[in-house]
Amino acid sequence: xxxxxxxxxxxxxxxxxxxxxxxxxxxxxxxxxxxxxxxxxxxxxxxxxxxxxxxxxxxxxxxxxxxxxxxxxxxxxxxxxxxxxxxxxxxxxxxxxxxxxxxxxxxxxxxxxx
Amino acid sequence: xxxxxxxxxxxxxxxxxxxxxxxxxxxxxxxxxxxxxxxxxxxxxxxxxxxxxxxxxxxxxxxxxxxxxxxxxxxxxxxxxxxxxxxxxxxxxxxxxxxxxxxxxxxxxxx
Numbered sequence: 001x002x003x004x005x006x007x008x009x010x011x012x013x014x015x016x017x018x019x020x021x022x023x024x025x026x027x028x029x030x031x032x033x034x035x036x037x038x039x040x041x042x043x044x045x046x047x048x049x050x051x052x053x054x055x056x057x058x059x060x061x062x063x064x065x066x067x068x069x070x071x072x073x074x075x076x077x078x079x080x081x082x083x084x085x086x087x088x089x090x091x092x093x094x095x096x097x098x099x100x101x102x103x104x105x106x107x108x109x110x111x112x113x114x
Numbered sequence: 115x116x117x118x119x120x121x122x123x124x125x126x127x128x129x130x131x132x133x134x135x136x137x138x139x140x141x142x143x144x145x146x147x148x149x150x151x152x153x154x155x156x157x158x159x160x161x162x163x164x165x166x167x168x169x170x171x172x173x174x175x176x177x178x179x180x181x182x183x184x185x186x187x188x189x190x191x192x193x194x195x196x197x198x199x200x201x202x203x204x205x206x207x208x209x210x211x212x213x214x215x216x217x218x219x220x221x222x223x224x225x
Binding site for chain 2: 035040041042043044045048049056058090099100102106108
């Protein structure tokens with residue numbers, strides 16, 4: 001089954017404790033992206049990747065890191081989480097490096113930073 | 115920077131009525147405009163998209179129109195049904211990898 005898988009789905013952590021949210025897709029998509037969703041602000045892009053070893057900043061990259069060592073995986077790293085990073089996070093992928101096409105979203109990861 | 119404004123933020127209609135959601139974008143290089151529907155507790159899913167070389171696109175009860183000169187595009191849902199109740203997001207993409215979403219519209223269809 002074609003899918004985008006995120007883990008963990010739910011996480012409560014404390015300020016400053018490094019964490020990684022994993023994202024994996026099995027559709028051989030070139031383009032992958034991370035979004036955060038906050039009430040009234042819609043979906044805001046954090047980072048995106050057009051292919052392996054190619055990553056770029058979205059609109060809200062501060063406090064986040066990503067890597068794209070393999071085509072299927074695009075982990076999101078919070079080196080020192082802060083309460084303002086409490087949010088619902090979505091990973092998404094699509095075919096084609098430019099990202100013009102249907103985005104397939106993961107189920108979301110709800111993160112709470114205390 | 116690039117920006118997408120979406121209105122209204124909430125919309126309530128009676129079943130069977132039409133619903134219209136409007137978006138404006140700032141980047142004149144934008145050439146791809148998708149619309150996503152997000153049901154409560156679920157992930158967003160694409161419902162329709164349009165590219166800059168087309169002025170209108172229809173798929174059954176939903177349609178999208180694009181006015182490149184005015185830099186705005188709209189989603190039209192006709193004969194609304196309770197299952198159309200959801201949050202709808204517009205988005206715009208230019209020649210970079212960035213896809214900018216609007217703030218979302220919560221549509222409620224009352225039976």
